[in-house]
Amino acid sequence: MSIDRRSGCPINLSLEVFGDRWSLIILRDMIFGGRRHFREMLNGSIEGIASNILADRLKRLMELGMLTKADDPSHKQKAIYSLTEMAITLVPILAHLGAWGRVWLPVSDELSIRAELLEKGGQPMWDKFMDELRHEHLGMPLDTMSGPSVHATLQAAYEAVVASKALAASPAA
Amino acid sequence: MSIDRRSGCPINLSLEVFGDRWSLIILRDMIFGGRRHFREMLNGSIEGIASNILADRLKRLMELGMLTKADDPSHKQKAIYSLTEMAITLVPILAHLGAWGRVWLPVSDELSIRAELLEKGGQPMWDKFMDELRHEHLGMPLDTMSGPSVHATLQAAYEAVVASKALAASPAA
DNA sequence: TGCAACCGATTGCAAAATGCAATCAGTATT
């Protein structure tokens, strides 16, 4: 369940942590989609993850120190998953990955608008976003909160693209 | 053999290209280790890739447009694998991946010195390195060649660490 | 109090991917 340690190369070890088809997708949904509960991740997954795979990866990511789990006070059976600092610092990697994918792969408009904004925003935007995530997941104070949150900005941009696409599909509206 | 297209999300599509345990390792060896031939990759692999997996991934990476294959004029049976621009632009991602791994995972000194230098060098060093790779793999002219190559710098630093480790192991030398 | 909907999973099973060892035919070296 934990990593293999095929070699001490940082790229290899990173791959052993999230070099599979689901781990980074789950983290992406938590980071950009704000998902915190099992069912939220399961039903909201656009790639259609299976429940056993989700359960397995959540367990694995916890063992690796990328996530923590806590009881939801509002519901005795509900668990809240939180990102650790280790996972939050993946933001620059996800930003670069999105930027690369946008250039070379057949991405869709509505799903790549976030990557586009994140690329344009650069390191300052990533820093601000990581700060927001530390606030939401680790309870840290927001030291430099100015203007709308990165999360809200990305979400609004996504929804704007979806709306404009819907308009284009039915111009009578 | 080609990608699934589970969704048009750039992060998902990127993962479908190299979200497995070997593709990025092969590209890493080509980019940082200068490997161009099948046997070179097979025997030089510190993670110990199997020949059938290597053959499969080389084929897949070619289909995806990340690699090209050409005859080696010096040996009728030898093939030379080259990186495409698509693969060369992974350098910043590999640099970030290495930097992240160095912070959070149990990396070894000799295998992480390259990642450390690459992180310190930042975007200017990455740009210079990508320029060198375009020269070696795509035959492009080197427009801003000043000082020792990034490849040589990384290699020298790696060998220095290996040498200092060997010295520490047998101080009588 | 009943009962359907929802909670985070778990189980069984088929299919696919992986890892390993042996092997291949053609080419170069000696």
Place this chain on the structure above:
DNA sequence: AATACTGATTGCATTTTGCAATCGGTTGCA
């Protein structure tokens, strides 16, 4: 002529994945 090296391929056992059904417990509502 013998040997080693080239980029692979094959067969096979093991492991991982994906899918569907299901689990025991919790919650909200009638």
